[in-house]
Amino acid sequence: MAAAGAKELQRFCVIDGWTELRGARGVGRDHLFFVKELPDGRTLRTKVSHGTHGKDSYSRGLWKHIWSEQLGLAAESEFWAVLKLHRPAQRQGEAELQPAGPAVPGWLVQRLIHTAGLREDEVAKLSAEEAEERWLEFQTRPQLSDLASAPASAQALDDRAYGLAVG
Numbered sequence: 347m348a349a350a351g352a353k354e355l356q357r358f359c360v361i362d363g364w365t366e367l368r369g370a371r372g373v374g375r376d377h378l379f380f381v382k383e384l385p386d387g388r389t390l391r392t393k394v395s396h397g398t399h400g401k402d403s404y405s406r407g408l409w410k411h412i413w414s415e416q417l418g419l420a421a422e423s424e425f426w427a428v429l430k431l432h433r434p435a436q437r438q439g440e441a442e443l444q445p446a447g448p449a450v451p452g453w454l455v456q457r458l459i460h461t462a463g464l465r466e467d468e469v470a471k472l473s474a475e476e477a478e479e480r481w482l483e484f485q486t487r488p489q490l491s492d493l494a495s496a497p498a499s500a501q502a503l504d505d506r507a508y509g510l511a512v513g
Contacts, residue, residue, distance in 0.1 A: 349409035362434045392416040450477040
């Protein structure tokens with residue numbers, strides 16, 4: 347396949363849902379800067395250079411770097427498919443990362459990990475509904491402060507229940 351040029355790269359960024367950085371430092375008339383946040387937390391960045399000195403396409407080496415590293419694609423054919431089908435790229439691993447239902451709110455993730463003591467991998471597997479249930483369970487279970495006024499042991503509890511003196 348032939349290497350793409352600036353026009354194709356800019357069209358790809360628009361179709362694939364990239365955000366154009368306007369007013370960014372160093373932005374001139376010959377360059378457009380784009381950024382894309384992926385669901386797995388990666389941030390992709392690319393620069394569309396219109397100052398190709400009369401060339402219609404990028405060099406093969408630069409083009410491979412652009413589609414594989416900057417655009418995060420596994421194959422060059424994925425780039426051309428986006429342009430042909432007018433649909434965003436489906437990057438490797440993205441489908442598995444898409445939540446089946448509503449996402450767990452960030453504040454709830456933080457509380458489950460840092461307050462309720464759940465492990466990150468446990469929280470990552472929870473649906474929004476399950477996360478809310480776990481938080482409610484944590485909030486309604488007896489806390490250590492509640493136990494300070496309670497009997498010190500099960501034996502003391504039994505003694506109180508049978509009217510025996512607790513010392």
